[in-house]
Amino acid sequence: MSAQRVTVIEHLLSQQNAIPTATGRFTHLFNELILSAKIISREVRKAGLVDALGFTGEINIQGEAVKKLDDFSNDILLYRMSKSGVVCGMASEENDDIVLVNNENSTGDYIFIFDPLDGSSNIDINVNIGTIFSVYKRKSAASGDVCKEDFLQKGTEQLAAGYVLYGSSTMLVFTTGQGVYGFTFDPGVGEFLLSHAQMQNPQSGNIYSVNEGNRSYWDAQICNVVDAMKIDKNGTPRSLRYIGSLVADFHRNFIYGGIFIYPPDNRDEKSKNGKLRLLYEANPMAFLAEQGGGGAIDGKQRILDIQPTSIHQRVPLYTGSQDDITKILEMMSSAG
Ligand code: AHG
Numbered sequence: 001m002s003a004q005r006v007t008v009i010e011h012l013l014s015q016q017n018a019i020p021t022a023t024g025r026f027t028h029l030f031n032e033l034i035l036s037a038k039i040i041s042r043e044v045r046k047a048g049l050v051d052a053l054g055f056t057g058e059i060n061i062q063g064e065a066v067k068k069l070d071d072f073s074n075d076i077l078l079y080r081m082s083k084s085g086v087v088c089g090m091a092s093e094e095n096d097d098i099v100l101v102n103n104e105n106s107t108g109d110y111i112f113i114f115d116p117l118d119g120s121s122n123i124d125i126n127v128n129i130g131t132i133f134s135v136y137k138r139k140s141a142a143s144g145d146v147c148k149e150d151f152l153q154k155g156t157e158q159l160a161a162g163y164v165l166y167g168s169s170t171m172l173v174f175t176t177g178q179g180v181y182g183f184t185f186d187p188g189v190g191e192f193l194l195s196h197a198q199m200q201n202p203q204s205g206n207i208y209s210v211n212e213g214n215r216s217y218w219d220a221q222i223c224n225v226v227d228a229m230k231i232d233k234n235g236t237p238r239s240l241r242y243i244g245s246l247v248a249d250f251h252r253n254f255i256y257g258g259i260f261i262y263p264p265d266n267r268d269e270k271s272k273n274g275k276l277r278l279l280y281e282a283n284p285m286a287f288l289a290e291q292g293g294g295g296a297i298d299g300k301q302r303i304l305d306i307q308p309t310s311i312h313q314r315v316p317l318y319t320g321s322q323d324d325i326t327k328i329l330e331m332m333s334s335a336g
């Protein structure tokens with residue numbers, strides 16, 4: 001019964017009661033995030049009817065053609081989060097530089113970093129896509145302007161991280177450091193309602209996820225690691241599942257168990273650290289993975305321990321069940 005289900009704000013308030021220093025200001029941020037997710041979900045679900053598919057004709061800083069829904073989602077999040085009254089600066093995959101929020105009445109000291117639409121290549125073929133977000137506290141003095149260093153914080157500094165998955169249902173999955181919780185959108189009442197409490201990533205799983213089409217670009221060590229992930233500890237072949245939307249691949253592996261890999265490749269200068277971006281893809285997923293009992297590494301170290309140097313920097317990503325992470329670290333360290 002929807003009436004007994006817990007809403008996101010109810011959940012946040014119950015968590016805040018457990019943290020004396022927490023203020024209700026987090027709920028202002030999540031109120032705007034929830035509204036953004038509802039608006040984007042509505043647009044995604046009727047994209048083919050409102051000329052929201054296809055490209056805008058622009059190329060973003062990633063060198064990628066921008067889809068109309070990338071732009072739409074980015075505009076919604078930039079506008080709504082700037083109205084939260086608690087965000088002082090933002091960084092987005094679709095914006096070259098940081099975006100300062102200068103509301104006269106803002107008491108903002110949260111930094112909001114996001115990938116407005118993840119899995120853009122899947123938009124026009126109606127396959128799962130998502131939004132990814134990460135929240136930090138500013139480090140610079142409140143009296144001054146927000147600066148780059150406020151955005152270049154290690155993933156361990158995240159106050160919250162999560163994603164919205166526009167799938168067969170729309171889900172909001174996030175952590176504030178007290179476990180991972182999933183909320184499913186009920187269009188009948190217009191609310192995200194708790195459907196997955198304390199989500200746990202299985203210690204091992206039967207799935208490996210990697211774009212095998214890139215194999216010819218991988219070095220021998222990475223080929224060995226991927227080959228090792230194709231079988232379980234009994235030597236039984238595992239299943240390859242790869243959707244091409246990080247949010248969807250991560251969500252499936254988080255629930256079923258398994259490993260997702262986006263390794264570096266030698267295709268060109270751009271992909272020497274892989275394709276995924278540290279600030280708004282790897283770090284939020286790493287926070288969720290570890291909160292769920294899994295792991296996330298760049299092949300050698302925790303993703304969350306990496307000191308960022310630029311807001312769009314890329315990083316190799318191996319994330320999923322702890323047994324696989326342990327095995328990959330052993331292989332990488334023994335190969336030196
Ligand atoms: P985005 O659409 O935000 O650029 O992200 C796409 C990413 C990620 O969602 C996915 O894991 C990866 O691109 C897939 O890349 P390939 O198509 O190269 O496998």
Ligand code: MN
Nearest residue numbers: 115117118119
């Ligand atoms: Mn993405």
Ligand code: MN
Nearest residue numbers: 093115117118
């Ligand atoms: Mn994106």
